[in-house]
Amino acid sequence: MASNRFSQFSSFPQRLSHSWQHSNSMLCVGLDPDIARMPEGYGTSPAEIERFCMEIIKATAEFASSFKPQIAYFAANRAEAALENILAYANEIAPHATTILDAKRGDIGATAKQYAIEAFERYQADSVTLSPYMGSDSVQPYHAYPDRGLFLLCRTSNPGGNDLQFLNTEKSEPLYQTVARLATSTWNPHQQVGLVVGATYPEEIKTVRGIVGDAPLLVPGIGAQGGDLLNTVKNGLCTQGWGLLINSSRAILYASSKADFASAAALEARNTRDAIQAAKAAAVSG
Numbered sequence: 001m002a003s004n005r006f007s008q009f010s011s012f013p014q015r016l017s018h019s020w021q022h023s024n025s026m027l028c029v030g031l032d033p034d035i036a037r038m039p040e041g042y043g044t045s046p047a048e049i050e051r052f053c054m055e056i057i058k059a060t061a062e063f064a065s066s067f068k069p070q071i072a073y074f075a076a077n078r079a080e081a082a083l084e085n086i087l088a089y090a091n092e093i094a095p096h097a098t099t100i101l102d103a104k105r106g107d108i109g110a111t112a113k114q115y116a117i118e119a120f121e122r123y124q125a126d127s128v129t130l131s132p133y134m135g136s137d138s139v140q141p142y143h144a145y146p147d148r149g150l151f152l153l154c155r156t157s158n159p160g161g162n163d164l165q166f167l168n169t170e171k172s173e174p175l176y177q178t179v180a181r182l183a184t185s186t187w188n189p190h191q192q193v194g195l196v197v198g199a200t201y202p203e204e205i206k207t208v209r210g211i212v213g214d215a216p217l218l219v220p221g222i223g224a225q226g227g228d229l230l231n232t233v234k235n236g237l238c239t240q241g242w243g244l245l246i247n248s249s250r251a252i253l254y255a256s257s258k259a260d261f262a263s264a265a266a267l268e269a270r271n272t273r274d275a276i277q278a279a280k281a282a283a284v285s286g
């Protein structure tokens with residue numbers, strides 16, 4: 001079953017291209033189920049987390065090209081089995097959509113091999129987020145899955161990202177630029193690597209796009225973090241007019257805390273998809 005799904009696409013860029021074109025969308029719906037913010041009528045057990053996420057996926061599938069569950073929200077609540085079910089559900093009802101397991105893993109090779117098994121065999125995710133901090137051998141075990149995607153943290157959306165990502169390297173460039181360069185060249189034998197760049201820093205999106213060619217960019221930070229959608233799209237499009245997975249989590253998940261949460265999430269997802277499309281049209285024409 002799962003192997004058929006993966007064998008449909010010979011490479012991760014092909015998988016992503018299908019997702020963008022089939023949905024005509026670059027919206028990534030983030031699944032960050034906070035048990036303190038469950039909607040009316042929902043409890044906080046793993047079964048309820050699963051039910052909530054499935055309702056969100058069903059309501060937003062039409063507007064999304066990808067789904068990104070954040071593993072901490074599941075692990076913190078002993079809901080890993082729910083996460084497995086949710087990813088399987090996304091594959092079933094939105095087979096066009098690329099899944100990203102947001103785990104931000106990074107460790108020595110032997111341990112990274114186990115994390116790769118977790119992401120790609122246990123959870124059957126199409127892609128995973130990784131920290132580049134431990135270097136090339138911490139990324140290398142993921143190359144055993146050449147059709148899956150790897151998104152390496154580059155210029156993150158949070159203010160504290162400056163602390164390390166802007167340190168000058170011996171090449172006299174900020175560290176995030178060195179990450180972008182390495183990640184998409186010597187660390188990328190199967191063209192499966194993309195970068196994480198926050199929508200809160202659109203100038204850096206432009207810089208990273210200039211370094212990485214058409215590699216995909218996972219861009220969190222619109223919605224709850226107040227990122228700049230217009231300039232994100234303008235600066236981040238690839239030469240084919242796609243190239244971005246623009247994530248919004250809380251703004252969609254918690255659009256309403258009432259019984260109408262699913263329709264409110266759908267409306268927010270649709271409006272965000274439309275705003276991304278409008279920004280793309282403006283960027284292409286202007």
Ligand SMILES: O=C(O)c1cc(=O)[nH]c(=O)n1[C@@H]1O[C@H](COP(=O)(O)O)[C@@H](O)[C@H]1O
Nearest residue numbers: 070102129156157220223224225248249250
């Ligand atoms: O890797 C990520 O997804 C990520 C990187 C980053 O730089 N900033 C960032 O916010 N994220 C994640 O993106 C999501 C943002 O959620 P909202 O701010 O609610 O849209 C969360 O799951 C974060 O963990």
